[in-house]
Amino acid sequence: MSVPQSWTPVTSADTAVPTHDQVVAGLKATDEGGADLVQLLTPEGERVTDPRFDRYAADIDLDTLKNLYRDMVLVRRFDREGNALQRQGQLGIWVPLLGQEAAQVGSGRALAPQDMAFPSYREHGVAWTRGVDPTDLLGIFRGTDHGTWDPIEKRFHLYTIVIGNQCLNATGYAMGQKFEGKVGDGSDAEATICYFGDGATSQGDVHEGFVWAAVYDAPVVFYCQNNQWAISEPTERQTRVPLYKRAQGYGFPGIRVDGNDVLACLAVTRWALEECRTGNGPVLVEAFTYRMDAHTTSDDPTRYRLADELELWKLKDPIERVRVNLVREHGVEQGFFDGIQAEADELAARFRQFCVDMPPPAPDRMFSKVYAEPSPTLEAQREAFLAYHASFEGA
Amino acid sequence: MAVLTMAKAINDGLRAAMERDPKVLVMGEDVGKLGGVFRVTDGLQKDFGEQRVLDTPLAESGIIGTAVGLAIRGFRPVCEIQFDGFVFPGYDQIVSQLAKLHFRSQGKVPMPVVVRIPFGGGIGAVEHHSESPEALFAHVAGLKVVACSNADDAYWMIQQAIASDDPVIFFEPKRRYWDKAEVDVSATPPPLHTSRLVRPGSALTLVGYGPVLKTCLEAATAAAADGTELEVIDLRTLSPLDLDPVFDSVRRTGRLVVVAEAPSEVSVAAEVAARVQEQCFHSLEAPVLRVTGFDTPYPPSKCEEDFLPDLDRVLDAVDRSLGW
Known part of the structure; x- marks a missing residue:
């Protein structure tokens, strides 16, 4: 029986080390977003026009651009502090977002106050845009709680750790918005945004979310941050087609945006949310970006990806291109950047101090709010545990 | 009504x-x-x-x-x-x-x-x-x-x-x-998470829920014809379990048979048995027995008559408990 060439096991010694062409091909695979990539700010900081999306960024004046810069610098700063706190034993784990600041801040700032966001677990930058204090994230990673913000008040759901689950929850929420008549031309129109990664696109729940959102015309923006890596698995292990093209098969628009371009992410997400609020949802947005740090502080990317890749993406840094633009096109002076850096350092210091001061949970914390209506069985366990605990007092 | x-x-x-x-x-x-x-x-x-x-x-x-x-x-x-x-x-x-x-x-x-x-x-x-x-x-x-x-x-x-x-x-x-x-749509129902004594008796406590409750009641009727009064309790709530009525009953009868369609290992019936031995140890006259489905995948339907607890299997367990 003949075996197709491509199925032949690779055994020869000279293929163990990738050739120059293979390295370049690999780099291009993660580096190039392709012709459909929406971009308003080049990696070199040059504002470029886009006939379709310029109008969604037309109101971005200098102050707004400065604020977006500030958002990204502050988010990156406390994210780096999170990594440091884990290395110093203050956190059990941290999930870094380094490199994804534009994808998160741009989309988060596109949301109207009444919109609802469903994050995965890396969306510290979106949390920031929703007014969730960064210290509210700490308990999750220190092991004192599962998130302390009020998801209804902040319109930012709690982190979802099981990959893809939130795509169905977000779709259900969006169906509720529609059932309540919140889709249309009214000023109170609402939409939902759902965050997930490239790895999640392989999950059944994401597929089902797409199906449900499509058949119920749910006002939900599926916002996929394709950061190229699902822990150690590259996007090519999840898909044959560019992710944004999958939307076509479900019957709704899909678009790929430069995820390191905060202006483009803002403009495209504004468009997508408007589509949803006016009854043309759902929409899939693929923010093409790069996870510049490890999956989590427990991960070691040197085992599975080339250092060259990171160097290439550093040239596309989401913050640096805004800084360059502010300087070159707007003449913003160094004092502004120094001021933001100082503010970022203050935030990091507050973040750190809050973390090290966090008290351990009370002994009976684990019994708290398991049910809305307490279970007598569980109450009995709690009382027995507390009595046992008290028996050590004075010992 | x-x-x-x-x-x-x-x-x-x-x-x-x-x-x-x-x-x-x-x-x-x-x-x-x-x-x-x-x-x-x-x-x-x-x-x-x-x-x-x-x-x-x-x-x-x-x-x-x-x-x-x-x-x-x-x-x-x-x-x-x-x-x-x-x-x-x-x-x-x-x-x-x-x-x-x-x-x-x-x-x-x-x-x-x-x-x-x-x-x-x-x-x-x-x-x-x-x-x-x-x-x-x-x-x-x-x-x-x-x-x-x-x-x-x-x-x-x-x-x-x-x-x-x-x-x-x-x-x-x-x-x-x-x-x-x-x-009775005008009745005041008992709370959701309560079990219910549905037939009083003194010889043995029979606990079931869902489809086997009817089987339990048929068993109690059959046993009564032989002069043995079985107490039947419908669990109704499986989480949280409401076992106080079961404990009260077992303290009076000293014997318990738990009936369920589910396989027996690590089951609701197993939990009832474990809790009853914790709470009623000195009242028990016989080990707690279970009549359940077997620890197999649910069988082809021509076998289900043997898989499901029926009147005879329940009465057999009742006899074994009473004969202890």
Whole structure:
């Protein structure tokens, strides 16, 4: 029986080390977003026009651009502090977002106050845009709680750790918005945004979310941050087609945006949310970006990806291109950047101090709010545990 | 006082809950025009519309996962899983989100969702249509689990489950759907999470739930003809268990037989046995015995007569306990 060439096991010694062409091909695979990539700010900081999306960024004046810069610098700063706190034993784990600041801040700032966001677990930058204090994230990673913000008040759901689950929850929420008549031309129109990664696109729940959102015309923006890596698995292990093209098969628009371009992410997400609020949802947005740090502080990317890749993406840094633009096109002076850096350092210091001061949970914390209506069985366990605990007092 | 089948009683209960609260939604496969494969939701879509009674895409994770999102939005979804064996694609959403969101949010996000599951065998069905997976749910913290056994209970329990701010897995014994009973719609029902003494007796305590409750009552009638009075308790709630009435009973009778269709290992019946020996050790005159399905996958339907606990197997266990 003949075996197709491509199925032949690779055994020869000279293929163990990738050739120059293979390295370049690999780099291009993660580096190039392709012709459909929406971009308003080049990696070199040059504002470029886009006939379709310029109008969604037309109101971005200098102050707004400065604020977006500030958002990204502050988010990156406390994210780096999170990594440091884990290395110093203050956190059990941290999930870094380094490199994804534009994808998160741009989309988060596109949301109207009444919109609802469903994050995965890396969306510290979106949390920031929703007014969730960064210290509210700490308990999750220190092991004192599962998130302390009020998801209804902040319109930012709690982190979802099981990959893809939130795509169905977000779709259900969006169906509720529609059932309540919140889709249309009214000023109170609402939409939902759902965050997930490239790895999640392989999950059944994401597929089902797409199906449900499509058949119920749910006002939900599926916002996929394709950061190229699902822990150690590259996007090519999840898909044959560019992710944004999958939307076509479900019957709704899909678009790929430069995820390191905060202006483009803002403009495209504004468009997508408007589509949803006016009854043309759902929409899939693929923010093409790069996870510049490890999956989590427990991960070691040197085992599975080339250092060259990171160097290439550093040239596309989401913050640096805004800084360059502010300087070159707007003449913003160094004092502004120094001021933001100082503010970022203050935030990091507050973040750190809050973390090290966090008290351990009370002994009976684990019994708290398991049910809305307490279970007598569980109450009995709690009382027995507390009595046992008290028996050590004075010992 | 109306005489209703259990299916109709649940239908009436759903209707009453939907009339009372516009946030109550019914959702599932074929629950709209068809009225569900067992007709439990018959006529609801016609009367409440397609936004209150949703014919969903054919995906159980989707049913539960979107119900979770609707509940976050403030709705009270009642999901129908078509058959017990089809719940597992939705099990992830049930365990990972539905059960945990109240705890994760420390009460800020309640999950008033009911998942109705027709369960158990005895209808001659193909594979996956006759299972008793209740232990898989009762084992999950954050969920409440109940099983109705008769039309009157079903009418009230479904309304109480919908009114609960906790997620409730609602097991309906499908082979009893067409059994009729008197339903008193003006009665004051007992709380949802209570077990109920349904037949007093002094010789032995017989505990069951769902489809086997009828078997237990038949066994008690048969034993009474021989002069042995069995006390029968309907568990009704599987999580949390309400075992105080069982403890009281066993302290009087000294003997307990637990009956269930589910396999015995690591089961609800096993938990009842363990708790009774903890609480009633000095009252027991005999070991606690279990009459259950076997620890096999649910068999081909021509074997189910042997798999399911029947009158003879229950009476055999009663004899063994009394002869100890």
